[in-house]
Structure formats: structure tokens, C-alpha cells
Amino acid sequence: MERLLAWSIVCFGIFLSPTTVAGLGVQQLPTTASAPAGGSITLSCSFPSHNRSRAQVTWARGSGEAAVLDPSHPFYRGRLDEGQRQQQGRAEATVTLSELTERDSDLYRCYITHPQGQQETGTGTALTVTGRAAAAIPAGCRGQIPDVGGSPQNPDALSVSQLPRSLSATAGENVTLSCTFETGKDARVKVLWLWGSGEDVELDSHHPFYRGRLRVSRLDEHRQGRATLSLAELQERDSGLYRCCVQTHGGQSGLGGGTQLSVMPTNQSRVLLGHEPLYYRAIVSLSLTILFSLGIILSLQPRSDAGSARNPPSLPVPNGRTALLCGPLGSPCSTPEPVASPSSP
Known part of the structure; x- marks a missing residue:
């Protein structure tokens, strides 16, 4: 009796433990699928869902080390779409591959992670893409x-x-x-x-x-x-x-x-100068034209004649001499003559 009770407890514990066995509770049909190159196909798997929170679904390919399907990867960009919908206590996850090539042939599985941490894995669908030609x-x-x-x-x-x-x-x-x-x-x-x-x-x-x-x-x-x-x-x-x-x-x-x-990938500078709308190029051209015009105007301005004689202004100073301000071009100042002192009355 005690042995029977012990086995019952073990079985009950296994029943309550998180599901990690592939395919348990997950229906992934069909097991095999075929599609022509250039066409599209939708793979699906369904699983129990009694919670309003959506489970996390990850699609991967490969029979050994599985590679996660990434919509941003250059190989899948623009031709991979994932979806999920709830219906009568079960959820259905789908992945659609379009513009198929023969390189898309592989085993595809869905990996389910529930909000409570429970994990489930689909049994997989073997996809074969046949070349039309x-x-x-x-x-x-x-x-x-x-x-x-x-x-x-x-x-x-x-x-x-x-x-x-x-x-x-x-x-x-x-x-x-x-x-x-x-x-x-x-x-x-x-x-x-x-x-x-x-x-x-x-x-x-x-x-x-x-x-x-x-x-x-x-x-x-x-x-x-x-x-x-x-x-x-x-x-x-x-x-x-x-x-x-x-x-x-x-x-x-x-x-x-x-x-x-x-x-x-397109270089940003190349995009600015060669592949963006015309108004970008117009702004660049206008800026270059303005800079070129300013350069011409500055080059045509008359310059001061270095050889012209100029009388530097003089300022009285307490020592009885005259302080001279030299010319702007750095020419030496002449030595000032002493100022005669006024005669005494």
C-alpha cells in the first residue's frame, strides 16, 4: 500500500511539472510539406492557452542546432511574417514564408514559452521547396x-x-x-x-x-x-x-x-549626394555657389597702398616730447624734434 501511494505521488508530481517534452500539448501539422520555388507557405502549430496573456512563440529551423528565424536577417527580410491568434482555449501560432527558394528546405519547429514559465516544443514540419525550372x-x-x-x-x-x-x-x-x-x-x-x-x-x-x-x-x-x-x-x-x-x-x-x-549597404554620404531627392542636392549646390561668390568679392576688394605717405597723429605727453603712432603697416616712426620751452616773462 505504501509503495502504491509513493508511485501515485510521483506520477502526480510529474503531471504538475512544467512540460518540456517535444510535442506534448502542441499540435504541429502537417509533418511534411512541399511548395514550389517562388511560392509561399504558412506553417502552424496550436497549443493550450487558458490565460489572456499571450505566450511567446519562437520559430526555428534545423534538425540539429536550430537557428531562430529572424525577420530582420537579410535572407528573410521582407518575406517572413509571424502571427498568433486565440480560439476556444487554444492558441495558434503561424509563420509564413514567401518568395521561397530551395535553400528554404529544412525542418521547422515552434517553441512555446507560456507566461507561467511552462515550455513546449512542436514536433516539426519538414519543408521541401522544389525548383520550378x-x-x-x-x-x-x-x-x-x-x-x-x-x-x-x-x-x-x-x-x-x-x-x-x-x-x-x-x-x-x-x-x-x-x-x-x-x-x-x-x-x-x-x-x-x-x-x-x-x-x-x-x-x-x-x-x-x-x-x-x-x-x-x-x-x-x-x-x-x-x-x-x-x-x-x-x-x-x-x-x-x-x-x-x-x-x-x-x-x-x-x-x-x-x-x-x-x-x-548604402553609405549615408552617398545617399545625401546621389540618391536622395533633388532638394538636398539643390541645398548643397546653393551653399557652394554662395561660398564661391564670397571668395570672388573678397578678392576684388582694393588693398591699402603700402608706399603712400601718411602723417601719424601726435599726442602731447608730460615729458615735453611728442608720442607718435606708427603706421598700420608697421613702418618705423621718425624721431620727434624737441619742443621749445616757452620763454619766461
């Missing part, structure tokens, strides 16, 4: 270790040259990347631009992230053995390795070594 990427342009700026590793592949090897730009600017190739008699080619050094993603001008900012060369330029990619209104997220993939009508393909693009 993955099947269209020629085999000769996939799975190669990048050699920035160099030629393809396969000697039988089409020769594609891509320069410069690296390029730096400031956010808000425009850049144009290019590659050259020799197709021989087969002038009909297909050109793809890939981003990334691992699982390459084909750049698509219809993608929400690139819409209105990305432009590729036309067929007439390809016939001349040249292809270009233009990116406008650069963002920090545009940083990465850009590679040119060329495939001929006969099936031969080649991959350029790539150009490493680095997009830096």
Missing part, C-alpha cells in the same frame, strides 16, 4: 564545383567564359553581368542564369523577388556568342554567385565559372 537545367550545368571566373571542368563541355570574377555594388544601384561562348556552326543556343554555388536556382524574371528588376539578353545577342544579365535596384539579398549556363540546339552545354556579386 530544375528539370530544365541541363545536366552539364548541374553538380559542378564552382571555379569562379574559370572555364568548365569538363573538357568536352562547351567553353563558356565569365568575367569579372567578382563585383561589388551598393544597394539601390544597377549591375550587368555577362558571359561569352563559342558555339561554332550551331548558332541556336539557350542561356540560363543560375544563382548559388550548391543547389543552383534558375533566375526567373517572373519571380516576385525579381519582378521588374531582372532583364536578360535576347536571341540576337546570343547569336554573337554573348549573354548578359541586368539587375536593377540591388538589395543586399542579391549577393551571391551568378553563373551562366549555355546549351546548344545539339545538346552540348557549358557552365561559366561565375561572378561573385557583393551588395553593400
Whole structure:
């Protein structure tokens, strides 16, 4: 009987202790999800909530060391949104990822911290992002270790040259990347631009992230053995390795070594002089004009003639001599003559 009572107390204590076991009280469904690159997806988990105070929800990714999803991180900026709502004694936390890329594929978990300190963890949702154009990427342009700026590793592949090897730009600017190739008699080619050094993603001008900012060369330029990619209104997220993939009508393909693009934040002084509205530049121009005009006026003022004779004023002094004030240019004063004393009556 005493042993049974002891086990009852232990079980009751376990029941009252804070929940830290993954998934206990938290429903995170589905366990797997799939979405195409360029699309969006919303993941959710629900948990008990009997208090008006909202629980703290943290979303993280990774099966080992989890990395917290940070909306201010350049990789997620502008495409991650978190939410939470209460409904009938339970709360639902959501995270929405838009403009998906293949790099978003991972295991996502929700971590719940209640106001009373109780902690719970979701079982996780394994997200797989499929590239819409993955099947269209020629085999000769996939799975190669990048050699920035160099030629393809396969000697039988089409020769594609891509320069410069690296390029730096400031956010808000425009850049144009290019590659050259020799197709021989087969002038009909297909050109793809890939981003990334691992699982390459084909750049698509219809993608929400690139819409209105990305432009590729036309067929007439390809016939001349040249292809270009233009990116406008650069963002920090545009940083990465850009590679040119060329495939001929006969099936031969080649991959350029790539150009490493680095997009830096906008400098404040650069913003003031080059990227802000016109009235800022007008103020700077007006200030420079005023300073230049003042310099001209001061240079045209007449100067005092150093060689002109001047009579220094004299002041009477008690010792019977005259004190002379020398000229303003520091010329020496002449020695004054003694003053004759008045005759005695």
C-alpha cells in the first residue's frame, strides 16, 4: 500500500511539472510539406492557452542546432511574417514564408514559452521547396564545383567564359553581368542564369523577388556568342554567385565559372549626394555657389597702398616730447624734434 501511494505521488508530481517534452500539448501539422520555388507557405502549430496573456512563440529551423528565424536577417527580410491568434482555449501560432527558394528546405519547429514559465516544443514540419525550372537545367550545368571566373571542368563541355570574377555594388544601384561562348556552326543556343554555388536556382524574371528588376539578353545577342544579365535596384539579398549556363540546339552545354556579386549597404554620404531627392542636392549646390561668390568679392576688394605717405597723429605727453603712432603697416616712426620751452616773462 505504501509503495502504491509513493508511485501515485510521483506520477502526480510529474503531471504538475512544467512540460518540456517535444510535442506534448502542441499540435504541429502537417509533418511534411512541399511548395514550389517562388511560392509561399504558412506553417502552424496550436497549443493550450487558458490565460489572456499571450505566450511567446519562437520559430526555428534545423534538425540539429536550430537557428531562430529572424525577420530582420537579410535572407528573410521582407518575406517572413509571424502571427498568433486565440480560439476556444487554444492558441495558434503561424509563420509564413514567401518568395521561397530551395535553400528554404529544412525542418521547422515552434517553441512555446507560456507566461507561467511552462515550455513546449512542436514536433516539426519538414519543408521541401522544389525548383520550378530544375528539370530544365541541363545536366552539364548541374553538380559542378564552382571555379569562379574559370572555364568548365569538363573538357568536352562547351567553353563558356565569365568575367569579372567578382563585383561589388551598393544597394539601390544597377549591375550587368555577362558571359561569352563559342558555339561554332550551331548558332541556336539557350542561356540560363543560375544563382548559388550548391543547389543552383534558375533566375526567373517572373519571380516576385525579381519582378521588374531582372532583364536578360535576347536571341540576337546570343547569336554573337554573348549573354548578359541586368539587375536593377540591388538589395543586399542579391549577393551571391551568378553563373551562366549555355546549351546548344545539339545538346552540348557549358557552365561559366561565375561572378561573385557583393551588395553593400548604402553609405549615408552617398545617399545625401546621389540618391536622395533633388532638394538636398539643390541645398548643397546653393551653399557652394554662395561660398564661391564670397571668395570672388573678397578678392576684388582694393588693398591699402603700402608706399603712400601718411602723417601719424601726435599726442602731447608730460615729458615735453611728442608720442607718435606708427603706421598700420608697421613702418618705423621718425624721431620727434624737441619742443621749445616757452620763454619766461
